[in-house]
Amino acid sequence: MYQIENSGSIISTKNRSRWLNISRNVLFLGMTSLLTDISSEMIATTLPLYLAFSLRLAPLELGIIDGIYQGAAALVKLASGYVADRWQRHKEVAMTGYGLSALCKLGLLGAGANWAALAGVTLVDRIGKGIRTAPRDAIIAASTPKDQFGTAFGAHRALDTAGAMLGPLIASALLAFTANAYDAIFVVSFCFALVGFAVLTLFVKNRRTTHDMIEGSPAKVKTIAPGDVARLLAEPNFRSIALIGGLFSLTTLSDPLLHLNFQRSLNFGIELVPLLFVVVALIYMLLAVPFGRLADRWGRSRMFVLGYGLLMAAYALVIAPVFGMASLPIYALLLGAYYAATDGVLIAAASAALPDHLRTSGLALLTTFTSLGRLVASVTFGALWGAQGSPFAIGVFLAGMAAVVALAAWRGK
Amino acid sequence: MQKNKSISKKVAGADEPASKNTWIFGGVVCMALLIGGGYLGWAAMRQTARQTPAQTPSGISAPTQPGSLLALSQKEGEENQVKIIAAGKNAESGIAQLGCNRVYFAGGNGLCLVPQGGGQGVQLMFARLFDSNFEIKHSFVSEGLPSRARVSPNGRYGAFTSFVTGHNYESVGSTASTKTVIVDLQNKAAIADLEQFTVLRDGKVFKAVDFNFWGVTFANDNNTFYATLNTAGEIFLLKGDVSSKTLNVIGKDIECPSLSPDNSKIAYKKRLKPGDWRPAVLDLATMQSTVLNEQRNIDDQIEWLDNTRVIYEIVDRSQNRKHIVATPIDGRGEASILLHDAISPAVVR
Numbered sequence: 001m002y003q004i005e006n007s008g009s010i011i012s013t014k015n016r017s018r019w020l021n022i023s024r025n026v027l028f029l030g031m032t033s034l035l036t037d038i039s040s041e042m043i044a045t046t047l048p049l050y051l052a053f054s055l056r057l058a059p060l061e062l063g064i065i066d067g068i069y070q071g072a073a074a075l076v077k078l079a080s081g082y083v084a085d086r087w088q089r090h091k092e093v094a095m096t097g098y099g100l101s102a103l104c105k106l107g108l109l110g111a112g113a114n115w116a117a118l119a120g121v122t123l124v125d126r127i128g129k130g131i132r133t134a135p136r137d138a139i140i141a142a143s144t145p146k147d148q149f150g151t152a153f154g155a156h157r158a159l160d161t162a163g164a165m166l167g168p169l170i171a172s173a174l175l176a177f178t179a180n181a182y183d184a185i186f187v188v189s190f191c192f193a194l195v196g197f198a199v200l201t202l203f204v205k206n207r208r209t210t211h212d213m214i215e216g217s218p219a220k221v222k223t224i225a226p227g228d229v230a231r232l233l234a235e236p237n238f239r240s241i242a243l244i245g246g247l248f249s250l251t252t253l254s255d256p257l258l259h260l261n262f263q264r265s266l267n268f269g270i271e272l273v274p275l276l277f278v279v280v281a282l283i284y285m286l287l288a289v290p291f292g293r294l295a296d297r298w299g300r301s302r303m304f305v306l307g308y309g310l311l312m313a314a315y316a317l318v319i320a321p322v323f324g325m326a327s328l329p330i331y332a333l334l335l336g337a338y339y340a341a342t343d344g345v346l347i348a349a350a351s352a353a354l355p356d357h358l359r360t361s362g363l364a365l366l367t368t369f370t371s372l373g374r375l376v377a378s379v380t381f382g383a384l385w386g387a388q389g390s391p392f393a394i395g396v397f398l399a400g401m402a403a404v405v406a407l408a409a410w411r412g413k
Numbered sequence: 414m415q416k417n418k419s420i421s422k423k424v425a426g427a428d429e430p431a432s433k434n435t436w437i438f439g440g441v442v443c444m445a446l447l448i449g450g451g452y453l454g455w456a457a458m459r460q461t462a463r464q465t466p467a468q469t470p471s472g473i474s475a476p477t478q479p480g481s482l483l484a485l486s487q488k489e490g491e492e493n494q495v496k497i498i499a500a501g502k503n504a505e506s507g508i509a510q511l512g513c514n515r516v517y518f519a520g521g522n523g524l525c526l527v528p529q530g531g532g533q534g535v536q537l538m539f540a541r542l543f544d545s546n547f548e549i550k551h552s553f554v555s556e557g558l559p560s561r562a563r564v565s566p567n568g569r570y571g572a573f574t575s576f577v578t579g580h581n582y583e584s585v586g587s588t589a590s591t592k593t594v595i596v597d598l599q600n601k602a603a604i605a606d607l608e609q610f611t612v613l614r615d616g617k618v619f620k621a622v623d624f625n626f627w628g629v630t631f632a633n634d635n636n637t638f639y640a641t642l643n644t645a646g647e648i649f650l651l652k653g654d655v656s657s658k659t660l661n662v663i664g665k666d667i668e669c670p671s672l673s674p675d676n677s678k679i680a681y682k683k684r685l686k687p688g689d690w691r692p693a694v695l696d697l698a699t700m701q702s703t704v705l706n707e708q709r710n711i712d713d714q715i716e717w718l719d720n721t722r723v724i725y726e727i728v729d730r731s732q733n734r735k736h737i738v739a740t741p742i743d744g745r746g747e748a749s750i751l752l753h754d755a756i757s758p759a760v761v762r
Contacts, residue, residue, distance in 0.1 A: 184452055
């Protein structure tokens with residue numbers, strides 16, 4: 001333990017920005033994510049309009065493209081995690097992912113009205129996203145002392161969320177400014193992605209797995225095999241995190257689905273829904289660092305479970321908005337705080353539980369579980385909602401969440 | 414301590430000359446600003462140059478003469494502007510300062526559908542109610558992308574359909590679902606989503622999660638309407654009643670209906686295979702269908718020019734242009750272009 005703390009102090013002597021005592025790598029990766037999220041959210045906002053009105057694609061085709069969007073990312077995630085760990089090339093693998101997505105913005109220009117080309121570009125863009133996430137998070141962990149993982153991931157997620165918030169606003173402003181020149185949106189989106197890629201390439205440094213190297217000779221990097229990744233699940237700490245994270249994801253609804261159910265139960269104007277996204281993101285952004293720091297001190301698993309407690313309160317509010325219109329800000333606050341307490345904190349907890357040489361693969365494995373869980377949750381919710389209506393369906397999810405909280409509390413003892 | 418020193422050296426060794434990278438970064442940012450800013454400026458100029466010609470006299474009114482047409486222009490420079498075509502002519506007689514992705518007009522009231530960006534998986538749209546002077550009187554908000562619009566003959570009720578993708582309950586984004594809302598244009602209030610209507614099939618309540626409705630067409634009594642229901646891959650024709658909020662299944666494989674001016678027939682899209690439709694006409698007295706003499710795929714809610722001819726949009730994929738064509742309903746007469754570069758026709762009765 002002494003040695004690990006010591007390694008942290010080594011990192012902190014160099015390459016640390018004064019602000020928040022966060023490693024420069026983390027700040028630069030945050031900037032990369034901010035710029036990339038601006039870029040991709042610009043496209044996400046305008047692509048449906050572009051497909052339907054500029055290219056005149058039929059809705060059936062639209063649906064297929066949408067489906068590709070969702071499924072592609074998970075497939076490449078595990079492979080890229082393994083490659084990054086095997087050859088200790090986290091930055092290079094992340095660069096491949098960010099670079100692919102940046103090129104896709106130009107690809108949209110080139111694809112024109114060719115439906116197959118559009119579907120292909122969309123697929124590559126999602127693959128890029130699948131490739132980059134786990135190695136990026138592994139670099140954040142490798143650049144941070146273990147006792148500050150929560151703060152570091154909180155800082156990264158705050159910047160990331162800022163980008164997701166700005167993207168749609170920039171896109172709407174540019175569409176108005178250029179009188180619906182979709183091609184200009186793609187070019188500007190590419191420029192943001194390009195600068196994000198440049199920040200990663202020029203300023204982020206690959207870190208050899210610093211924490212473990214203290215234990216052995218620095219030259220001796222462990223070579224890994226696919227079997228090692230599978231054996232991660234036998235490791236009690238990580239298994240516990242993957243289990244609880246996976247179970248929670250089974251009870252988690254997507255934001256649009258939750259917002260729209262809330263809109264129906266509270267009966268506020270649907271035009272407020274986009275605003276709700278912005279407010280929730282803003283609260284998440286503001287709370288991500290303080291909650292991350294709190295998690296570091298207080299226990300990340302505890303913070304994570306508490307976050308789901310907040311989400312349970314939000315679900316209860318969707319079923320019964322007992323505070324009238326005041327339910328709206330309360331809901332936004334609960335949801336934003338839930339994100340701040342869970343999103344980066346889960347990755348921080350998992351990163352701390354994973355051995356350095358297998359961290360990327362482990363994170364990829366974990367996020368594959370959670371995205372699968374969310375997919376199953378959406379389908380289950382659809383079936384429940386159809387059979388018994390929305391309050392019942394949300395009630396079942398709420399009960400499920402309570403059960404997982406109880407399980408987590410019991411295991412935590 | 415020895416080991417620690419060697420590591421700290423290694424970490425320091427990873428540093429490249431910071432100033433050089435900063436210069437490269439400055440160069441990339443400048444390049445991005447030049448490309449992005451330059452392209453934006455050029456695009457803005459290009460778009461305004463295309464949109465200037467609107468030689469619109471302000472104070473233009475909707476036509477009142479039966480047989481006149483409202484449509485949306487697809488000409489370069491006036492995309493999606495509402496244009497007016499006088500009865501018996503096939504050239505425009507005026508352009509209104511109103512842009513829509515779908516338009517309909519009847520009985521002095523019009524509906525103009527426009528998409529409104531939402532972001533993060535939620536797409537919003539407005540259905541704007543306009544009067545004979547093309548002045549907007551009210552805006553209904555809905556979800557999704559604009560698809561179909563209709564107004565009852567006396568202008569009392571309106572209906573619009575949108576495509577909702579992404580967050581669907583049943584499909585997790587694999588297919589698009591539709592949302593159809595009936596609105597009271599006189600009181601400027603939504604009546605109901607068709608999902609809230611009671612659907613009866615052979616006198617029994619018919620219900621499923623995957624119900625999708627579209628293509629409302631109103632009858633001359635301004636209360637009865639027809640619409641399409643899609644469930645479990647099957648297409649049904651519905652006859653609805655606004656005041657009692659009920660829908661009855663009256664037929665199969667009749668998609669996106671449109672009532673003739675005398676209410677004796679329904680023009681619709683006949684599905685040959687998924688994504689491939691032909692115009693057809695159903696006689697409501699005999700329930701017999703006639704497929705029209707049209708070889709191209711159509712994806713539109715058909716409109717009636719008069720009791721013997723229907724009009725609809727045809728996409729010329731090779732040139733990416735859209736035209737409105739007219740076709741006699743006898744099944745023999747050939748389709749001919751009525752209006753170049755236009756969509757979403759509404760005929761004044």
